[in-house]
Structure formats: structure tokens, C-alpha cells
Amino acid sequence: MARETFQETMNRLLLLVRAGYPVIYIVSHEEDRVLDGLARIVRVLSGEQRRDGLQVKGFVRWYQGTGLREVCNLEPVDAAEPRPWLSIPGFPDLPEETGRGGTTGEDALKLVRDADPNNFGALSDVVAVFFDLHPFLMMDKNTGISGSLVRPLRNAANRLRNYYNVHRTLPGQRYKTIVIVAPSAAGLSPELERDLIQIEFPLPEREELLGTLSGMLSAGRLTIAETPSAQELAAVCRDTAELPEYRSRLCELVAGAGCGLTLEDYRSGLNMFAVRKEPLSQRHIEDMLHLKSKAISSPALQYTPHVRVDLGGLDIVLDWIGVHRDAASSVEIRDLYHLPPPRGVMLLGVSGGGKSQLAKLVAKEFNLALLRLDVGALFGSYIGESEEKTRQALKLAEVLAPVVLWIDEIDKAFQGIGDGGDSGVSARVFGHFLTWLAEKEDSVFVVTTANDFRSMLKRFPELGRKGRFDEIFWMDLPGKAARQTIFRIYLQPEYEKQYFQLADGELDALAWQHGIPGLPKDGTPLDRFCWLLGDATFSEKLTGAEIEYAITNAKYLAYREGKPLLTVRHVITAVLAAKEQALYRSGSDSAKLLEEELLPKVEAAGWPRVH
Numbered sequence: 001m002a003r004e005t006f007q008e009t010m011n012r013l014l015l016l017v018r019a020g021y022p023v024i025y026i027v028s029h030e031e032d033r034v035l036d037g038l039a040r041i042v043r044v045l046s047g048e049q050r051r052d053g054l055q056v057k058g059f060v061r062w063y064q065g066t067g068l069r070e071v072c073n074l075e076p077v078d079a080a081e082p083r084p085w086l087s088i089p090g091f092p093d094l095p096e097e098t099g100r101g102g103t104t105g106e107d108a109l110k111l112v113r114d115a116d117p118n119n120f121g122a123l124s125d126v127v128a129v130f131f132d133l134h135p136f137l138m139m140d141k142n143t144g145i146s147g148s149l150v151r152p153l154r155n156a157a158n159r160l161r162n163y164y165n166v167h168r169t170l171p172g173q174r175y176k177t178i179v180i181v182a183p184s185a186a187g188l189s190p191e192l193e194r195d196l197i198q199i200e201f202p203l204p205e206r207e208e209l210l211g212t213l214s215g216m217l218s219a220g221r222l223t224i225a226e227t228p229s230a231q232e233l234a235a236v237c238r239d240t241a242e243l244p245e246y247r248s249r250l251c252e253l254v255a256g257a258g259c260g261l262t263l264e265d266y267r268s269g270l271n272m273f274a275v276r277k278e279p280l281s282q283r284h285i286e287d288m289l290h291l292k293s294k295a296i297s298s299p300a301l302q303y304t305p306h307v308r309v310d311l312g313g314l315d316i317v318l319d320w321i322g323v324h325r326d327a328a329s330s331v332e333i334r335d336l337y338h339l340p341p342p343r344g345v346m347l348l349g350v351s352g353g354g355k356s357q358l359a360k361l362v363a364k365e366f367n368l369a370l371l372r373l374d375v376g377a378l379f380g381s382y383i384g385e386s387e388e389k390t391r392q393a394l395k396l397a398e399v400l401a402p403v404v405l406w407i408d409e410i411d412k413a414f415q416g417i418g419d420g421g422d423s424g425v426s427a428r429v430f431g432h433f434l435t436w437l438a439e440k441e442d443s444v445f446v447v448t449t450a451n452d453f454r455s456m457l458k459r460f461p462e463l464g465r466k467g468r469f470d471e472i473f474w475m476d477l478p479g480k481a482a483r484q485t486i487f488r489i490y491l492q493p494e495y496e497k498q499y500f501q502l503a504d505g506e507l508d509a510l511a512w513q514h515g516i517p518g519l520p521k522d523g524t525p526l527d528r529f530c531w532l533l534g535d536a537t538f539s540e541k542l543t544g545a546e547i548e549y550a551i552t553n554a555k556y557l558a559y560r561e562g563k564p565l566l567t568v569r570h571v572i573t574a575v576l577a578a579k580e581q582a583l584y585r586s587g588s589d590s591a592k593l594l595e596e597e598l599l600p601k602v603e604a605a606g607w608p609r610v611h
Contacts, residue, residue, distance in 0.1 A: 003398060003442070006037075006202050010085040013199065014041050016177075017127065020164035021197055022157040023178045027185050028201035030262050031131055034181050035061065036090035037201070039074055042127050043088060046076035054173060058126035060100060062108045062133075068100040070122055086208060098122075105133050106152050112176060113156040116163075125174035134182035139189040146189040153178075157195040203399060204263045206331060209255035212263065216270055217251075217280075224250065225279040235282040236367075237326070249330065250280060253367050256329055257288035260295045260400035282367070289369045292400060300377035300393040304370040304406070309361040310489045311354055312544060313482025316610050317473055320345075321365050324470070328366045328445050329402050342470055343437075344405075344446030346463075348453050348607070349475030352545030355449040356408055358475075362447055363404040371397060372406045375413035378429055386425050387432060394436050402443035411450040434460065437468040472607045477541055484534030486544050488526065490551040491571075495526045500566040502529055510568065514538075529568070538575050541582040550578040 004012065016024055028034050039059060046056035060070045073096040077088050100123060102108030108130070115123035136149035160176050167174040185198055204212075216222045224247050225232070230239045237249040258266040269291045273284050286306060293303035311318075324342045326333045334341060345362075347355040363370035378393065379386045397405050407413065414430050437446065446469070450456070457464050464472055478486060494500040502525035511519040514537050520528055533539055539547065554574035558566050603609075 003395075004200075004202060006205055006208065007085055009199065009202055010037060010041065013037070014044065016197060016199075017041060017045070020161065020168060020175055021177065022160035022164070023153065023180065023192075023196035025180045025182065025185060025188075025196045025198045026201050027182060027198060029183045030201065030203075030264070031181055032091075033204070033263050034201050035129060037085070038127060038129055038179060039071070039091040040077075040085055040088045043074055043077040044079045045127075046074065047078045049173070050076045051078065051080075052173075055125065058122050059129075060112075060123065060126055061129045062102065062105070062131065064105070064132035065103065068102045068108050068111060068123075068128070069097040070100055070126075072096045072098055086211065105130070105136055105149050109149070109152045109156045109178070112178060113159045115176070117174065123176070125176065127177045127179060129179045129181060131181050133180050134184075134188075137180075137189055137192060138187040139191075141187070146191055150189045150191055153192065154195050203260060204258075204266065206252070206255045206259060208263070209258045209266055210251060212267060213251055213255055213270060216274065221274045222270065223279050225281065228281070232281055248332070249326075250282070250285075252330055252332060253282075253285050254280065254288055256402050257285050257292060257367075257369070259402065260292050265291065265295075285367055292369055295400060296371070296396065298377075298389070298393045298396050300374050300389060301396060302372045302374060304360065304363070304372050306364045306370070307360060309357050309364060311357060311361065312485030312489060313478050314354065314358065314475075314610050316608050317345075317347075317358060320471060320473075321362055325365055328443065329368055341443045342445055343440075343467070344448070344469050346469045346472040347447065347449045347475055348472065349451070349610075350477060350543060351451055352543030353475035353477070354544045355475050357544075359404070359406045359408070359447040359449065362445070363406075366402075366404060366445065368445070369400065369403045370406055371400070371403050372408065373397075375407065375410075375429075379425065386429050390429050390432050394433070394440075397444050398440065398442040402445070404445045404447060407446070407448045409450060410448045411452050411456055414456065430460070434463060434468070437463075474607045474609045476609045478544060478547075480534045480536070482544075483539045483542065483547065484530045486547045487530040487533045487539075487551075490548055491526060491530065494566055500571075502526060502568065504528070506568055507532065510572070529571075533571070533575060538572070539579060542575075542578055543582075546578050546582060547575075550574045553577070 013024065026034055042057050042059040049056055056074075056076050058070060059074055060068045062068050071092070073092050075089070079088065100111065102111045108128075112123055112126065112128045115126070117124050133149065133153075136147040137153065138147050139145070156178060160178065164175040180196070213222070217224065226243065228236075228243075228246055233239045233241050233246055236253065237246055241249070258269065261269070266288075269288050273280065273287070290305070293305075296303055327337075327339045328342045333339065347358060349355060360370060373393065378389045380389060397403060414426055448469075453464075462468070491500060495502070504525055507525060507528050508519065511517075511532060516532060516535050516537055520531055523531075542550070551571065551574070554570040555566060557570045557574060558564075563570075
């Protein structure tokens, strides 16, 4: 769902202050950043009043035990033309302040409430920001008694409304606004519902994070390599990219990785990079993503660190990922080429075909955090709890965007939708998820995997329509070339460590023994052996997961015989055993169902079949 940006939130706050809303309750953990934003608003209002020949607007802040303190060096800003809020000066680094009394919260509220041009003139036209006030505005859950400052705040709100109605039309145009900043609105007394308006202050966005990073680069606290390696260039943008493009893309990725963090947490991450005294690189993107994982507060979202993923075949999907890679994480690329952000892909196919591994590869290639949505953790025992958990989890994913959101085996996660066994909770949760898929505007790239999609797409054909996903891929059994690559992926490390040794003579004998013509004469022994293993004689109908298991099983065969080396005999024995199990599986009812029902549906739908 669309969320208010920083610019929209600031515009809304300015409108609320101008419109005379007496009490604004801002939910945020970032006290200094909210104070900075409110200072920008006061500067703009003061600039307007100065143009009209009026006294500039006052700005005071209150903390528990310190009393009201007026900030006296907020220079007015003439913002006659609309401009970005980030370009307007905020709270001064060295504020000049004057005490105005009101040590306790109640006394401070009374001072603001009762101030008029004849007494306490500085408070008669002011934005008063209160911190530490929220504990006194809560309702005790056990007794139902409201906090001690609920009634004083309501009295102040009523007086401020009347004050606005009287003075806004007079020559002085004075009006007062109370702003309460608190980390949460949970438990707020219901008596205050009509007296204040709540606003969630957004976390810093890419532009603000980029500005912070640029400031550290300009100050020399961080540097970027002047001659990055080809590998580094390829990991960040393209191996043929020029230095300016590399610098711009790297900064954008680091800032994107910091989305979802508070500004102070992001600065702390950059400070850690500065302490290392290393040039900024792709490695720092990963470090920032790990920091982002600490911002995940929903048990239904699990951060999955990037891992190296080697896949055989799947060229169609890999080409698609390459085309959409930059657009998924770069606002500049999308703006330049007028591209909408990629929405996601659905991966269907047989178990062990590499769907989950591909989801991890997508996140790594996109340089984005990978969040796995645990659908089971969304369901609760109370009425409405499951729907609320779903809303919170999806909202958090949007806050942390850009990210890749991975839903594994969605066909099992929502199994039984509409059967009435859970009073329709699963259907409502799934319906909310469908709506979110269609309407989300944030850079949340969704990857879902499924084995048997029949029941879901039969009941909910809209799940598979364009607009919710960019593409649906059918992950078929690997072909011969893909099987050769997969065997090489799992045997290459053992071959390089000389744990697995091969001789050309035994490969020629193996090909002759099994009647496999055309064994290549060139290439390394490992290349020739993987060519043999990819033949249908050894690996027909094997999935990638089964090939991996076969190589693991071959090592255990060597161990059982007490052999310190892996031999061709061990590998062939394990692979043929895996093939026998695969052929047995292919004769099962589920496999026949795959051939007779699922694959015709795939072909009819026109989904790309990936080998």
C-alpha cells in the first residue's frame, strides 16, 4: 500500500499547523530528526509572516525536568516557491535558547495554553514540541484510569482551538500548536481521540541517506576506489562502466541498503565503514543489509543473508534477472528509462528444481535484502489477529524496501483456503495478500515458489495474472547440458583439492562399457567426466537436488570403505542409485499427474519452461 513520503508528511504537517489543529501526535523513535523537520516548518512559517511584516513564529521544546526552552536563532526562510523540504535548513547545530519555565508537563501545558500577546508574548504564536509527555497520556489497562495529563492536555487543546478562531483573523494572525513526539501511540487514552491527530513520521528515504553519505565522502571520512577491479564493477553495475557511473551506482546501493534504518543507525553503519579505512565497495552493501536485519520486528519476516548460489541451466530465468537487475534497485535507472519497478516472479515446478536457490540468487544479483515471509507465523488465535499480523508484516516489508520478499511453497502455506475449516481466516489473509500484490507501490520484489499450483490458481486465477507478477516460470527437470553443469558445480571443489582424481583411460573405458558414443577428446578429465554423467544413461530425470545428494552419497561410500579419495566408481554407483530412485518416482501417480495434468496447463498458459 502507498505510504506517505517525507515530502508528503512535511506538507501535511505544515497544512495541519496552518489549519489550527491544536495537538499533533507524531509517532517516531527519531526525536532529533522530527525536531529538525519541525524546525524547517517554523522557518517557512516565519518567512511568510516576515513578508507580511509580522513577528516571526516562535519555536519551543520541552523535556522532562528541563522546562520550556525557546530556540532563538531559527532564521526565517522565504519559501514563496515550492521546494524540497530537505533543501530548507533545519534545527541549528548550536541552538541559542531561552528558558520559559514550566518544569513539569502540566505547568508547561498551562504556559502554552494561557499565553496571549499581553502575557508571555513569545508563547502567543508558537510551535511547542513536547518530548517525554506520552507516559502521562496512557490509560492503565488494569484500572481503566487515564494518565494524569489527559485532562490538562484536553483543556489546552480546547483553549488553543478557541485562540485560533479569535486571533487567526486579527492583524497579528497568532496561533499556537502543541506537538507531542513519542515512540508509540499504543495505550493512548481514548479520551484524546477527538483532541489530537496522529502522524507516523517516515524513516529516512534514499535521498536523505544519499545526502548523509555524500557529506561523509565530501568530508573525506569515506572514500571510493579510483580504479575498482572488473569484478567489483560487475558486482555493482557493469564491468565496462566508467568511474562516475560506478560511484553513483555504489552510493545508491549503499543508501538503498540503509532504507528501513533510523538516520542515526545509518550514520553508525557509515562510521563503522570509516573506521575500517577501506574504500567503499560492494562489501559494504552487504554490511549495511546486515544492519537492516536488526530493524525487522515481525516474527513472520526472517532475514536471509546473501550466500553464493551456483545453478546449472536456467538460462531463461538468469537472462530475465539480468535485464531487470538495475531497475529493481535503482530509482535513477527507472527514471531515465521510464521503467516501472519490477513486481516479482512466480516459480513453479518439481521439487528439487532449484526454485528456492533461485530466490536467493535474485536477492544477491539485485543487491537487495532477502526477507522470507513465514506464512504460518501470520496466523493467531484471536479474532482479527491474523489479518492484523499480515498487514503489519507487509507494511514492514514496504518500510524496509527496496527488498526481495520470498514466499516459499505458497501452495502449501495457504492450503485449504475456502474450505471453512478456519472460519475463513486463511481466505481473508490470502485476499489481503492478493490486494497488496496488485496495489503495492514500494520497491518490494516478490518471489513465490510452488510445486502444485492447481488448487490455488483454480480458486484464485487472479493470482497468476499479469500485474501481480511480471513473469511465471515453470522450472522443469534439468536437460543434459544443465546436468553436466550441475555435476561440475559439486565435483569441481573436490577435484581442485585433489580429493577426487580422474584418469583419461578410465573415462574412455566407462564410455565404452555403457555404450555412450561421442566422448570429447579435449578438455580436462573433469570436463569429460561431467559430460558422461550428464548423459541420460546416468542421470535421466534427476533434479539438481538429487544430483547434489548423489555426490554427497558418493563421499559416504568412500568413507565406508575407508578410502581417503573419491573414485569414479563411488560417483557412478551413487548416481545410478539416484537415477533408479528418480525413475521409480517418475512412475508414481504424482509424476503421472505432472505429465498428464500440470504440464498441459503450463503449455496452455504460455509460461516459459526452464531447464
